[in-house]
Amino acid sequence: MTPSPAAARPPARAATIYEVARLAGVSHQTVSRFMADRSKLKASTSEKVERAMAELNYSPNLTARSLRTKAAYRVLALVPGSSPYFPSRMLNGAAAAAREAGYHLDVVALEGAGPERTERLRGILDGGPFAGALSFVPISGTDLLQAQERIPVVVAGEYDDKMRGRGRISDGSAAQAIVEHLAALGHRRIAHIAGPQEWPAARNRLAVYRKAVHDAGLEDCGVAEAEWSAASGYTAAQTLLANPSFTAVFAANDHLAIGAIRALHDHGLRVPADISVVGWDDHPESAFLVPSLTTVHMDLEAQGSRAMEQLIAALNPGNTPPPEPGPTGMRLVLRESSGPAPKHGQAD
Amino acid sequence: MTPSPAAARPPARAATIYEVARLAGVSHQTVSRFMADRSKLKASTSEKVERAMAELNYSPNLTARSLRTKAAYRVLALVPGSSPYFPSRMLNGAAAAAREAGYHLDVVALEGAGPERTERLRGILDGGPFAGALSFVPISGTDLLQAQERIPVVVAGEYDDKMRGRGRISDGSAAQAIVEHLAALGHRRIAHIAGPQEWPAARNRLAVYRKAVHDAGLEDCGVAEAEWSAASGYTAAQTLLANPSFTAVFAANDHLAIGAIRALHDHGLRVPADISVVGWDDHPESAFLVPSLTTVHMDLEAQGSRAMEQLIAALNPGNTPPPEPGPTGMRLVLRESSGPAPKHGQAD
DNA sequence: CACAATTATGTGATCGATAACATGAGGCGT
DNA sequence: ACGCCTCATGTTATCGATCACATAATTGTG
Numbered sequence: 028m029t030p031s032p033a034a035a036r037p038p039a040r041a042a043t044i045y046e047v048a049r050l051a052g053v054s055h056q057t058v059s060r061f062m063a064d065r066s067k068l069k070a071s072t073s074e075k076v077e078r079a080m081a082e083l084n085y086s087p088n089l090t091a092r093s094l095r096t097k098a099a100y101r102v103l104a105l106v107p108g109s110s111p112y113f114p115s116r117m118l119n120g121a122a123a124a125a126r127e128a129g130y131h132l133d134v135v136a137l138e139g140a141g142p143e144r145t146e147r148l149r150g151i152l153d154g155g156p157f158a159g160a161l162s163f164v165p166i167s168g169t170d171l172l173q174a175q176e177r178i179p180v181v182v183a184g185e186y187d188d189k190m191r192g193r194g195r196i197s198d199g200s201a202a203q204a205i206v207e208h209l210a211a212l213g214h215r216r217i218a219h220i221a222g223p224q225e226w227p228a229a230r231n232r233l234a235v236y237r238k239a240v241h242d243a244g245l246e247d248c249g250v251a252e253a254e255w256s257a258a259s260g261y262t263a264a265q266t267l268l269a270n271p272s273f274t275a276v277f278a279a280n281d282h283l284a285i286g287a288i289r290a291l292h293d294h295g296l297r298v299p300a301d302i303s304v305v306g307w308d309d310h311p312e313s314a315f316l317v318p319s320l321t322t323v324h325m326d327l328e329a330q331g332s333r334a335m336e337q338l339i340a341a342l343n344p345g346n347t348p349p350p351e352p353g354p355t356g357m358r359l360v361l362r363e364s365s366g367p368a369p370k371h372g373q374a375d
Numbered sequence: 376m377t378p379s380p381a382a383a384r385p386p387a388r389a390a391t392i393y394e395v396a397r398l399a400g401v402s403h404q405t406v407s408r409f410m411a412d413r414s415k416l417k418a419s420t421s422e423k424v425e426r427a428m429a430e431l432n433y434s435p436n437l438t439a440r441s442l443r444t445k446a447a448y449r450v451l452a453l454v455p456g457s458s459p460y461f462p463s464r465m466l467n468g469a470a471a472a473a474r475e476a477g478y479h480l481d482v483v484a485l486e487g488a489g490p491e492r493t494e495r496l497r498g499i500l501d502g503g504p505f506a507g508a509l510s511f512v513p514i515s516g517t518d519l520l521q522a523q524e525r526i527p528v529v530v531a532g533e534y535d536d537k538m539r540g541r542g543r544i545s546d547g548s549a550a551q552a553i554v555e556h557l558a559a560l561g562h563r564r565i566a567h568i569a570g571p572q573e574w575p576a577a578r579n580r581l582a583v584y585r586k587a588v589h590d591a592g593l594e595d596c597g598v599a600e601a602e603w604s605a606a607s608g609y610t611a612a613q614t615l616l617a618n619p620s621f622t623a624v625f626a627a628n629d630h631l632a633i634g635a636i637r638a639l640h641d642h643g644l645r646v647p648a649d650i651s652v653v654g655w656d657d658h659p660e661s662a663f664l665v666p667s668l669t670t671v672h673m674d675l676e677a678q679g680s681r682a683m684e685q686l687i688a689a690l691n692p693g694n695t696p697p698p699e700p701g702p703t704g705m706r707l708v709l710r711e712s713s714g715p716a717p718k719h720g721q722a723d
Numbered sequence: 724c725a726c727a728a729t730t731a732t733g734t735g736a737t738c739g740a741t742a743a744c745a746t747g748a749g750g751c752g753t
Numbered sequence: 754a755c756g757c758c759t760c761a762t763g764t765t766a767t768c769g770a771t772c773a774c775a776t777a778a779t780t781g782t783g
Contacts, residue, residue: 043739054763059741069761086501090442091739094768100502101481108467115463119456122484131502133449134482136470153434154448154479257660282660289663312605312630315637317665391769402733407771417731439769442738730779737772745764751757 042083051079062087099158101131102338103151103178107164108136114308117183120331121161128339130158137164145170152177161338165225179341182227183334201323202232204359205277205305206239208321213368214275214303216246220253220263220287222279232279232307248273253283260286268294274302274368281306281313281322288318288364299366309360318363326356390431399427410435447506449479450686451499451526455512456484462656465531468679469509476687478506485512493518500525509686513573527689530575531682549671550580552707553625553653554587556669561716562623562651564594568601568611568635570627580627580655596621601631608634616642622650622716629654629661629670636666636712647714657708666711674704 048055053072060067061076068076079085089100102125107113118134125132135151137144148170152160159179166174166182174180209217219236222229233250240247249270251263260283264276268290276291278284284306288298298304298318306313309324392406399406401420408415409424416424427433437448450473455461466482473480483499485492496518500508507527514522514530522528557565567584570577581598588595597618599611608631612624616638624639626632632654636646644650646666654661657672 045739055739056741056764057762060762063741067761072761088442088504088739089502090438090504091768092741094436094438094442094739094770095741097768104482106463108471113463115454115461115466118463118482119484122482123456126483131481132483133479134452134466134470135474135480136467154437156436156438257663261663285660286663289665289667292665312633315605315609315634317637317640319637392771393769403769404734404771405732408732411771415731420731436769439738440771442740443769443771445738724783726782728779728781730777732775732777734775735773738770740768742767743765746762748759748761750759753755 041088042085043088044085047076047079047083047085050083051075093156097156099156100129101133101157102335102342103157103160104132104134105137105148105151105160105162105164105166106134108138113163114327116327117163117331117334120328120333121163121183121335122331123328124332124335124339128335130339133157137162137166145173148174159338159342161334163334165227179338181334181338181341183330200235201307201357201359202235202277203239203242205307205323206236206243206245208359208361209275209277209303209305209365210243210245212275212303212366214245215368216248216273217275217277218248218267218273219250220260220267220276220278220283221250222253222255222283224252229279236277253279255280255282257282257286257289260284261290263287264290265294275365276302276304278304278306281308281310281320284320284322284364285316288316298364301369303365303368305365314360314362316364321362321365322360324356324358324360329356389436390433391436392433395424395427395431395433398431399423441504445504447504447526448477449481449505450683450690451505451508452480452482453485453496453499453508453510453512453514454482456486461511462675464675465511465679465682468676468681469511469531469683470679471676472680472683472687476683478687481505485510485514493521496522507686507690509682511682513575527686529682529686529689531678548583549655549705549707550583550625551587551590553655553671554584554591554593556707556709557623557625557651557653557713558591558593560623560651560714562593563716564596564621565623565625566596566615566621567598568608568615568624568626568631569598570601570603570631572600577627584625601627603628603630605630605634605637608632609638611635612638613642623713624650624652626652626654629656629658629668632668632670632712633664636664646712649717651713651716653713662708662710664712669710669713670708672704672706672708677704 044055044058048058051058053076057068057072058076058080061073061080065073092098093100104118104121106118122132137148137151139147144167148166152174157178159181160174162180162182166180171180171182206217217240219233221233224230224233237247249267251266253259253263260278263283264287267273267276276284276287278287284304288304291298291302291304296302304321306320306322307325308327309320309322313320313322392403396403396406401424405416405420406424406428409421409428413421440446441448452466452469454466470480485496485499487495492515496514500522505526507529508522510528510530514528519528519530554565565588567581569581572578572581584598585595597615599614601607601611608626611631612635615621615624624632624635626635632652636652639646639650639652646652652668654668654670655673656675657668657670661668661670
């Protein structure tokens with residue numbers, strides 16, 4: 028309950044504006060003004076302050092500043108705690124964007140579910156002050172509203188009401204490209220291994236998959252929901268193989284695809300000769316697998332920084348228009364794991 | 376220069392100790408004492424304060440507290456910015472341990488090299504206050520000393536002078552198990568794909584590899600240094616294949632192993648029939664590759680939390696003994712990518 | 724029961740910055 | 754030369770907590 032962190036070794040006491048002021052022969056407020064907008068000072072004064080700052084190696088105490096101004100210099104990034112499948116590159120992108128805008132980034136794992144999750148989220152927000160929060164994990168509607176009461180919250184991959192239609196379609200749009208690609212290779216019967224449906228990205232991919240299969244006049248041979256992991260992909264593929272009428276599998280990410288390929292392998296099926304497999308995310312190692320993975324390349328750093336820019340735009344209303352929340356540099360990458368549909372249906 | 380984050384929507388003004396005090400009919404200091412150690416208050420007073428806090432939904436302003444006490448409630452985690460190969464599970468472990476101890480965790484990417492890196496590090500520390508820092512990236516000796524002047528810094532995988540001998544050996548100790556495993560399979564000529572040598576882990580694995588090869592009376596057929604990526608592993612393996620006298624490759628992590636296997640594949644060599652490959656880290660998908668990867672399982676969460684506990688121990692001297700910085704749950708996992716050495720030397 | 728020792732609570736100062744207001748110096752028109 | 758306005762700067766209050774000290778309430782003891 029009571030936090031007990033201690034200031035161990037006092038870090039070589041830093042100079043304050045008062046010391047700078049005394050050394051420069053001005054008042055502390057002048058020093059404060061120097062930091063806010065030096066152009067408002069007489070050139071000679073400005074110089075004196077600058078010299079004093081340099082000499083004392085001054086850097087402002089953000090804690091004090093924040094106490095007075097109530098402005099927060101930190102934004103919160105919520106990441107999955109248990110899932111090792113979170114693309115840290117998204118986080119890197121977000122961190123860079125935050126830094127760029129002068130914010131610090133606190134990364135906190137949000138775990139649990141239900142009321143426990145709600146409570147954890149509250150605890151995290153209490154730990155603030157935060158200027159805003161960017162979540163890479165799904166947040167339930169009520170939790171989101173509750174959090175929004177305190178600070179602006181952006182959920183990456185989720186779009187506000189205005190953007191919803193476009194956002195949803197464009198985020199999953201590559202799923203259409205995948206289906207068309209498979210159709211062009213002669214596949215008529217396709218199955219999908221979907222990600223956890225509380226994730227917007229997983230929902231989008233599934234929705235677009237369904238629509239595209241229908242539009243192309245293909246047959247949907249089943250959707251298996253899975254976690255984001257290879258192990259889960261393996262299991263899901265086994266489930267689908269109970270009724271193996273398809274010649275191609277579209278997995279919602281590369282990990283799932285790896286698990287699926289292994290399951291097919293264990294089932295005596297060759298990829299892509301017997302069954303094609305397509306993934307999503309283009310992990311750096313996907314190009315080096317045997318067979319290398321046909322997948323959707325994503326610029327994850329860019330997605331992360333976009334999401335952060337969206338949040339920052341929400342923090343400084345009127346300053347800058349929020350960036351389009353759409354997809355960023357998505358493209359289908361054709362590799363070995365997808366090939367022509369087998370001539371005589373599937374060898375079983 | 377001047378940071379310009381703004382407090383957008385004022386977050387529904389939070390209650391202060393003064394308001395709690397007034398509602399409870401006590402002084403603000405009593406409220407403060409309640410938080411510090413409620414047992415010092417009369418039971419009746421304590422109850423009044425508790426009720427008032429609950430009613431006002433009070434949570435303390437950490438900024439103000441921190442300004443007064445100078446205690447920092449945040450610790451810094453330095454992660455690689457550019458490398459997507461950083462195991463985020465280590466970060467999760469560290470974050471959990473920090474949270475457990477009542478600290479918040481700021482995750483910041485440390486990029487660049489040389490003087491630029493030094494400057495960035497300084498800038499990050501200025502952004503504090505931080506109670507301490509945990510680095511998952513290599514830090515040069517001078518930079519480390521400079522940072523240590525301000526706050527305690529622990530570099531994960533690096534050990535202080537007392538621990539050095541033991542730490543180095545134990546961190547890389549599984550390398551010995553690998554070499555012995557390969558020797559038992561009849562391999563006499565081995566090559567190593569090493570990680571970037573500025574990383575302690577990479578150095579440790581290489582050092583133990585060299586020693587183990589020598590001790591087992593095997594032949595070291597070359598060491599290729601690489602980045603941590605699959606692409607780099609591919610290139611390194613190609614280099615090694617210029618003089619293909621070995622029958623087994625030990626890669627410093629699973630990504631490198633994946634790249635190496637692909638290079639062997641492209642070279643017309645089968646794994647493990649012609650050449651065995653062993654990785655390190657046991658990524659969750661390594662068990663599902665074809666062939667599945669013989670590798671060293673690591674409890675990365677535990678490593679991360681251990682490192683954080685080490686830091687926290689340094690922050691609260693005398694409180695708790697720092698945990699052993701040694702290996703955590705490391706074990707060799709035998710899978711398909713390693714097998715008996717080919718009978719008649721290597722097929723080329 | 725009185726008086727000291729102890730415990731519980733209140734009052735004012737403080738951390739280091741910015742906000743709000745006050746003051747002094749200079750410029751300029753009449 | 755006077756007053757008014759502007760600009761540069763100084764003085765004091767303030768953010769929300771804890772610290773240091775003062776004082777009131779309680780306990781123990783002969």
